[in-house]
Amino acid sequence: MSAVLEIQGLRKTYRSRRGVRRALDGFDMAVEAGQVHGFLGPNGSGKTTTLRTLLGLIKADGGRMSLLGRAVPQALPEVAGQVGAIVESPQFFGNFSARDTLSLLADAGGVPQSRVAEVLELVGLRDRAGERVKTYSLGLKQRLAVGSALLKNPRLLILDEPANGLDPGGIREMRTLMRTLAGSGMTVLLSSHILGEIQLICDSVTIISAGRRVAAGTVADVLARHATSAVRVRVESVADLTSSAGALREIGARVSVEPDHLVVGGIAQPGAITRTLAARGIYVSELAPVAVDLESVFLELTGTTPVEGEHRQVDQSTATPAVHGGWGQ
């Protein structure tokens, strides 16, 4: 496999009147060809800064980056035609239809008009292509945004929060679209904080926290590597939960107390839990392994619960141009 995108030791510090903020602190990332790669991190962890730096929209303070095997930002003019990106949400003219919009962007980007119909079909907008964009739902606008980035038939597609703000049906459609694109050989990098989605869509992930990579690999690898051996413990009487937690902490367990059970980690042999509690006259009614998902790994690695709905939407963006430095269209 070859890396379509590589980042090593990326550093970026913002300086403003309000002070100095280190957004990226030696960040590394690699995305292999043909994968759908999830870029995960809590709010403010550096995802957008990474993507903006990669696309030459802001300048790094240090580190190395490459796209399609070429060092960037130096080689951006040569690779730009093969990379589609939506990092800042594009605004579209409300009175134009999706077909008009893509047709205009195709002309501006030297893309043949025949590609417009292909893209409309690909993003599932064919039946609505003649309607004005201002009548579109957020999901349809997101699809048009993705369509604008697909006009060039890029080898690499970079999307910042593509499923953000979509209802479950819209998220499902976006998931199908991502898989269709990957199936056609395109590499897709998407940032998201919707962890369940990433787990369903992505082949591999990079997790960023405070400007540094904290985990990377296939979803299965990341889950396996960070799987805790936590178990859920119920006891016969809920009234005994607090004293049970105390007893288990005494033998070195990490315990979190939930309303009707305990989650216990850091114990090699679950039998020790039963023995310890039985010695206090407390009887275990359930002892079960806790399933590990990407969300619990994310929480463990970043110390942050992902918050939904805190990101800019296509139609909430203050950015006006639909074209960003020649990318995406």
Ligand SMILES: Nc1ncnc2c1ncn2[C@@H]1O[C@H](COP(=O)(O)OP(=O)(O)OP(=O)(O)O)[C@@H](O)[C@H]1O
């Ligand atoms: N133009 C800027 N000036 C000063 N600080 C900035 C600027 N842009 C981002 N930052 C800060 O840099 C850090 C990383 O921000 P960034 O937007 O890259 O994170 P993010 O992971 O994309 O977050 P979110 O998920 O909230 O979009 C944050 O602390 C943010 O406040």
